[in-house]
Amino acid sequence: MTSREQALALDALDPLGTLREHFALPPGVIYLDGNSLGALPKATPARLARAVQQEWGDGLIASWNNAGWINMPRRLGDRLAPWIGAQPGEVLVGDSTSINLYKVLHAALQMQPPGRRVVVSERSNFPTDLYIAQSVVSDHGGELVLADAPEDIPALLDARCAVLMLTHVNYRSGRMHDMAALTRLAHEAGALALWDLCHSAGAVPVDLRGADADFAIGCSYKYLNGGPGAPAFVWMHPSHAGRARQPLTGWLGHAAPFEFGTHYRPADGIQQFQCGTPAVLAMTALDASLDVFDLARKLGGMAALRAKSLALTEAFIAAVDTHVPSASLQSPREAALRGSQVSIALPAEVDGYAVMQALISRGVVGDFRAGEPGLLRFGFTPLYTRHVDVVDAVALLVDVLATESWRTPEFQRRSAVT
Numbered sequence: 298m299t300s301r302e303q304a305l306a307l308d309a310l311d312p313l314g315t316l317r318e319h320f321a322l323p324p325g326v327i328y329l330d331g332n333s334l335g336a337l338p339k340a341t342p343a344r345l346a347r348a349v350q351q352e353w354g355d356g357l358i359a360s361w362n363n364a365g366w367i368n369m370p371r372r373l374g375d376r377l378a379p380w381i382g383a384q385p386g387e388v389l390v391g392d393s394t395s396i397n398l399y400k401v402l403h404a405a406l407q408m409q410p411p412g413r414r415v416v417v418s419e420r421s422n423f424p425t426d427l428y429i430a431q432s433v434v435s436d437h438g439g440e441l442v443l444a445d446a447p448e449d450i451p452a453l454l455d456a457r458c459a460v461l462m463l464t465h466v467n468y469r470s471g472r473m474h475d476m477a478a479l480t481r482l483a484h485e486a487g488a489l490a491l492w493d494l495c496h497s498a499g500a501v502p503v504d505l506r507g508a509d510a511d512f513a514i515g516c517s518y519k520y521l522n523g524g525p526g527a528p529a530f531v532w533m534h535p536s537h538a539g540r541a542r543q544p545l546t547g548w549l550g551h552a553a554p555f556e557f558g559t560h561y562r563p564a565d566g567i568q569q570f571q572c573g574t575p576a577v578l579a580m581t582a583l584d585a586s587l588d589v590f591d592l593a594r595k596l597g598g599m600a601a602l603r604a605k606s607l608a609l610t611e612a613f614i615a616a617v618d619t620h621v622p623s624a625s626l627q628s629p630r631e632a633a634l635r636g637s638q639v640s641i642a643l644p645a646e647v648d649g650y651a652v653m654q655a656l657i658s659r660g661v662v663g664d665f666r667a668g669e670p671g672l673l674r675f676g677f678t679p680l681y682t683r684h685v686d687v688v689d690a691v692a693l694l695v696d697v698l699a700t701e702s703w704r705t706p707e708f709q710r711r712s713a714v715t
């Protein structure tokens with residue numbers, strides 16, 4: 298277990314340590330919720346101000362061409378591509394994860410013969426994935442089949458299975474699937490593999506092409522720090538170009554949108570997945586945040602980010618084991634199975650939600666997810682989280698539990714967003 302002095306020494310040696318200076322973190326806050334909403338990069342406000350005042354204010358409509366607004370979905374996709382194992386020209390930024398999932402799941406089901414109409418996923422998948430899948434399978438006369446545990450997935454990949462739809466890193470447990478192995482099993486069964494990378498992009502190694510995946514979607518407001526409601530992304534294996542047809546056939550997915558023709562004709566490749574006008578200001582914020590990833594690439598790239606993320610999560614698990622023995626770990630101990638977050642559950646007589654509110658009041662920001670059991674989630678964004686944050690966060694958790702400060706009525710009040 299790491300002492301505070303050892304943690305400070307590790308931070309002094311951290312090859313990624315300088316990246317924290319690029320974030321506007323409030324003083325006194327230990328931010329462990331980057332798995333929900335990433336922190337604000339310092340450069341973002343000025344970039345947004347420039348986009349508003351110069352590009353929009355002065356440039357007006359000419360900025361669609363002159364400031365490159367119209368190309369942003371592809372240009373940002375190209376910037377994102379190396380972090381998810383995709384090639385330039387394969388990723389498109391825009392819409393939300395939910396909407397992009399609707400598009401790719403629809404397209405994937407349509408690529409399969411009529412006898413294959415089952416979508417296999419996990420009961421613990423993020424609800425929006427399950428809700429969208431319920432709608433798409435009902436449109437196709439199909440069925441959504443849910444595995445209760447990761448080990449149950451292979452047996453569900455049978456001759457009826459059209460698509461294996463999984464979230465790479467689970468939002469509750471932070472457990473990471475073996476993307477390559479499961480994609481291979483899906484293909485052997487004749488199914489396509491679709492991956493939600495919301496909790497992976499920018500946090501863990503992802504190799505879509507190496508895994509031979511078929512479709513992927515994900516958000517940019519978590520580890521990518523694109524800001525609240527930042528645009529999502531969508532990827533399709535290039536071999537599906539020309540065969541996959543997405544259902545939201547808007548004008549900017551047309552082969553020649555400025556011909557303003559009457560009939561829809563899909564653009565080539567991933568461009569077909571663009572529906573309408575890009576959210577330029579939101580994309581500008583993501584553009585600024587991706588600059589920090591350019592710096593991270595020079596400091597060791599994903600290998601360095603992953604090494605630091607694992608060091609942080611290991612240290613947190615060890616400290617909780619030692620100092621909070623009543624907590625039960627709900628994330629994998631095995632590093633290879635762990636994303637960049639750690640979830641713990643507290644004994645039934647302790648109100649986990651209230652504990653998290655008490656912790657937040659002391660400056661340690663994580664979040665709480667209701668369920669059986671309720672989870673305290675702690676995200677460790679390697680770009681800006683320090684080793685000393687781990688030690689201090691656990692010390693404050695110990696104090697909140699020992700003093701029972703969580704019993705204060707204000708900490709029991711539920712807000713709309715937990």
Ligand SMILES: Cc1ncc(COP(=O)(O)O)c(C=O)c1O
Pocket residue numbers: 393394395396423425426464468493495496516529
């Ligand atoms: C795995 C996963 N998919 C999707 C979403 C949300 O999708 P959207 O951005 O469309 O709200 C989340 C949000 O936390 C998520 O964790």
